[in-house]
Amino acid sequence: METARITVIGAGYVGLVTGVCLANSGHDVTCVDVDAAKIEMLSSGSSPIYEPGIVELLAKTSASGRLRFATPQDGWAPLLGDIVFVAVGTPMAESGAADLTAVREVVQTVAATTDHPFTLVMKSTVPPGTGRDLVSRFLDDSPHPIGYVSNPEFLREGRALEDWYHTDRVVLGSDDPSALDAVEALYEEVDATVLRTDIASAETIKYASNAFLATKISFINEIANVCDAAGARIDDVSVGVGLDSRIGPQFLNAGIGYGGSCFPKDVRALDFISSESGYSFELVKAVIEVNARQRTLPVDALRRTLGDLSGARIAVLGLTFKPDTDDVRESPAIDIIASLVAEGASVLAYDPLASHVILPEGASRVDDAWTALTGANAVVLVTEWSEFVGLDWTRAAAAMAAPKIVFDGRNALDANALEAAGVRYMAVGRDGCHRRHDH
Ligand SMILES: NC(=O)c1ccc[n+]([C@@H]2O[C@H](COP(=O)([O-])OP(=O)(O)OC[C@H]3O[C@@H](n4cnc5c(N)ncnc54)[C@H](O)[C@@H]3O)[C@@H](O)[C@H]2O)c1
Incomplete structure (x- = not known):
């Protein structure tokens, strides 16, 4: 060489x-x-x-x-x-x-x-x-x-x-x-x-790849919402769909949507470039809209269950846009925390790595998951760090305050184990899932 x-x-x-x-x-x-x-x-x-x-x-x-x-x-x-x-x-x-x-x-x-x-x-x-x-x-x-x-x-x-x-x-x-x-x-x-x-084709490959992956995420999130309505299990649906080799299993995990330094800005840029050149890229517009809506699911669910959120103690677990990075750019956590605070909830957030992030005013960052969730009426899992997936949820349930809701924004936790521990478990498209586990 x-x-x-x-x-x-x-x-x-x-x-x-x-x-x-x-x-x-x-x-x-x-x-x-x-x-x-x-x-x-x-x-x-x-x-x-x-x-x-x-x-x-x-x-x-x-x-x-x-x-x-x-x-x-x-x-x-x-x-x-x-x-x-x-x-x-x-x-x-x-x-x-x-x-x-x-x-x-x-x-x-x-x-x-x-x-x-x-x-x-x-x-x-x-x-x-x-x-x-x-x-x-x-x-x-x-x-x-x-x-x-x-x-x-x-x-x-x-x-x-x-x-x-x-x-x-x-x-x-x-x-x-x-x-x-x-x-x-x-x-x-x-x-x-x-x-x-050529140069323009190489540039387009990058945008097309990210837009396609983002589309896969928004697509499975739409399917998850259909599962909730139909009482189907998104976990099984994702596996079944992903087994088709033309589709593949990756990027079929339903949840609160994509974030990070690439997908949100690249998908928006593709929409912008298309519009500027007189072309309305309807599919990309829908991907963006669905992704924005997914972020509202945890707060909507908590409001439905708790009623007024003012005075509620909410723990937010995870601030990065995905595990194993310290990147918080466009992370759903920030929008979710801002909505919770705006509705009067008191928010304690914890992330194993993102110690540099500035949280919306009114929310506090704490140094471990237990401080965040002790006394919390609800937990929102935003990032599926292994530390959270492997948490002793029985002990966590005991440390939480009623009504002990866990909103699993990444469908990463064991629904049955959490419910057995005394938690009210909510997720994305898993509504029929845990209740019908043994059928
Ligand atoms: N982060 C990813 O996962 C990823 C993946 C694929 C592509 N990209 C693309 O790669 C590019 C870089 O992304 P990133 O995540 O590494 O960004 P980043 O913000 O982490 O790094 C950019 C760096 O450029 C430096 N910089 C800015 N202006 C400069 C200048 N005039 N001269 C010298 N340095 C300057 C900044 O100080 C910063 O350190 C972006 O276009 C991004 O879309 C990022």
């Missing part, structure tokens, strides 16, 4: 994983970020994000001298290698569009300041058409030739390192064959199908 000089711009979830894994493959990598505190942490061996295995790999690659961290304060030119990955954020703007401010700023700056030719690899998720626009606006004017490759990222937080080495596919979009060759060579050690295409 030929060693490449690589720069990764943006040392967040995607950039850091990219940098660490490429350095681990033997390349010479510099990760650059405008956040000086983040760079300082990384330089001293700590990770600003939680990702299983990242601290160990960070230590190994930093010690080997193949991984360095820098801010661009002393100028970009010396930081730029032969291949430059862009992995800065593309958050959701108020309109629903992807906010490309950071991407444009970075591409414009590196194109204008480089003192040598390089290949620019776009890992940030950007709408179809963006690459072509960046090339004509910034790269074509650069004093040195810059090849452009769209290389969307598909990693899952919590399994990001595993996904780097064993991803389903590596998508590379470019009209520059030598740039494609250079980037494909970086994935030599990765066990994946490589798909080469």
Whole structure:
């Protein structure tokens, strides 16, 4: 393998994983970020994000001298290698569009300041058409030739390192064959199908993939609501549907909907792009609407059961959008807590990792599940951390106050065991489920 000089711009979830894994493959990598505190942490061996295995790999690659961290304060030119990955954020703007401010700023700056030719690899998720626009606006004017490759990222937080080495596919979009060759060579050690295409198709693959997965989630959530109405068991329905190899078992877990830094913003952006181009993407609109509605289920159920929520003590278990990450971006927990507080409930929330999140005013974060649920009239399980699934629910039921409701927002708990423990168990589409367990 030929060693490449690589720069990764943006040392967040995607950039850091990219940098660490490429350095681990033997390349010479510099990760650059405008956040000086983040760079300082990384330089001293700590990770600003939680990702299983990242601290160990960070230590190994930093010690080997193949991984360095820098801010661009002393100028970009010396930081730029032969291949430059862009992995800065593309958050959701108020309109629903992807906010490309950071991407444009970075591409414009590196194109204008480089003192040598390089290949620019776009890992940030950007709408179809963006690459072509960046090339004509910034790269074509650069004093040195810059090849452009769209290389969307598909990693899952919590399994990001595993996904780097064993991803389903590596998508590379470019009209520059030598740039494609250079980037494909970086994935030599990765066990994946490589798909080469044009820039706009690569960009579209990313949005289509996330929108499809989000659709699967909203679809099974709609089916769960039908199960509640029909007295069917969503668990069995999901298994039965997922056994069809054309459908597959993944993303068929009913619950309070998707969150995170990708699905909500990417699905909204796809809706926005479609509308802007005069096309109304009805399916995507419905996916967004269903997902928003799912978040209201726990509060609706508690209101129906408890009546007035003012004065009720509610424990919220889990703040991250899924287990094994510290990411709380677009987590349903925040909306649910805000609604509970708005209705006068007193909320104590606990999460094993998300200690940095700012909760809606009126809610408090506590240091363990037992403090949250002792004396609580109801518990809302938002994130299926194994710590919550494996909780001693008999002891929990004894510690709770009447009417001891547990709303399982992820259908992750054992309904029968909880009811046997004296809890009133509620979930999503499992209404007929536990009562008819032995039939
Ligand atoms: N997180 C995921 O699971 C995931 C998965 C696939 C794709 N993506 C996409 O990858 C991109 C990055 O996502 P993320 O989750 O890593 O974001 P992040 O917010 O964790 O990291 C982005 C980093 O970019 C830095 N940054 C911003 N402007 C900069 C600039 N001008 N120069 C240098 N650094 C700058 C920020 O300080 C931050 O550290 C997004 O487009 C996202 O949609 C994310």
